[in-house]
Amino acid sequence: MAAYKNYEEYIARLKCIRTGLDDPKMRVRLDTVLHRQTHSALWLSAGMAAILFLGLTMYLNFSRIERYGAGPFRSYIFQPLETTKQPVFNYLFSD
Amino acid sequence: MAKPDFSQAYEDNRKNVWNLISRFVFTVQDREDLFQEVFLNIHKGLKGFRADSSLETWIYRVASNTAISFVNKKNRYKSLVDLLHLERHVEAEKEQEAADLEELLPLKKLNPKQRMILLLSDVEEKKLEEISEIMGLALGTVKSNLFRAREIIRKEVVKNGGI
Numbered sequence: 599m600a601a602y603k604n605y606e607e608y609i610a611r612l613k614c615i616r617t618g619l620d621d622p623k624m625r626v627r628l629d630t631v632l633h634r635q636t637h638s639a640l641w642l643s644a645g646m647a648a649i650l651f652l653g654l655t656m657y658l659n660f661s662r663i664e665r666y667g668a669g670p671f672r673s674y675i676f677q678p679l680e681t682t683k684q685p686v687f688n689y690l691f692s693d
Numbered sequence: 694m695a696k697p698d699f700s701q702a703y704e705d706n707r708k709n710v711w712n713l714i715s716r717f718v719f720t721v722q723d724r725e726d727l728f729q730e731v732f733l734n735i736h737k738g739l740k741g742f743r744a745d746s747s748l749e750t751w752i753y754r755v756a757s758n759t760a761i762s763f764v765n766k767k768n769r770y771k772s773l774v775d776l777l778h779l780e781r782h783v784e785a786e787k788e789q790e791a792a793d794l795e796e797l798l799p800l801k802k803l804n805p806k807q808r809m810i811l812l813l814s815d816v817e818e819k820k821l822e823e824i825s826e827i828m829g830l831a832l833g834t835v836k837s838n839l840f841r842a843r844e845i846i847r848k849e850v851v852k853n854g855g856i
Binding site for chain 1: 724
């Protein structure tokens with residue numbers, strides 16, 4: 599660091615420091631970040647929707663498994679009569 | 694009252710903001726990051742801007758708050774950041790820029806609040822009342838912080854000058 603006689607001289611030097619304002623990257627980067635933020639928000643929404651969907655599917659699936667069993671051991675015998683007619687509808691709306 | 698336009702606010706104030714923050718942080722990387730963060734915060738907050746103070750004062754307030762929290766956040770990860778900045782200094786700065794950045798080093802001795810007050814007062818030449826409004830501090834607090842900051846810098850500069 600250069601030598602200074604006093605505080606005032608240092609402040610005068612501080613005022614003259616080149617700050618590189620004309621760097622064109624600045625404006626581009628600002629736009630990029632704003633653009634990226636929109637993208638992040640979209641990805642976040644999509645991610646949350648996916649998690650919600652998976653959660654709901656698993657919840658429905660588990661509550662169904664709990665009641666009727668799963669996979670090859672799934673039993674339709676003990677389902678109430680009306681649930682056997684429309685399996686997709688009942689899958690979503692049973693319980 | 695019509696809300697101020699962001700592009701206009703950016704064009705009118707980017708020079709002031711850049712000048713302030715480029716003396717507040719010590720690497721080009723930090724300057725760029727902080728500059729972006731300040732204008733992102735301005736972009737977010739502009740809708741809620743009430744004309745209690747002038748737009749310029751409000752922008753200075755956002756810049757000062759963002760800068761202080763930026764530095765505080767950085768200080769939490771100081772050792773790692775220092776290591777990375779050292780590399781950046783060596784690899785990226787041109788000679789003149791590196792010399793300029795070196796002149797900022799005495800400011801490192803100040804805490805973020807003192808540094809901001811000193812820059813606003815002595816470099817940006819703002820009045821104490823305005824600084825108090827920008828930083829949301831009592832006038833007395835601004836005065837005492839400024840006095841302490843000047844003392845620290847004076848000591849540092851004279852010591853390094855070998856006088």
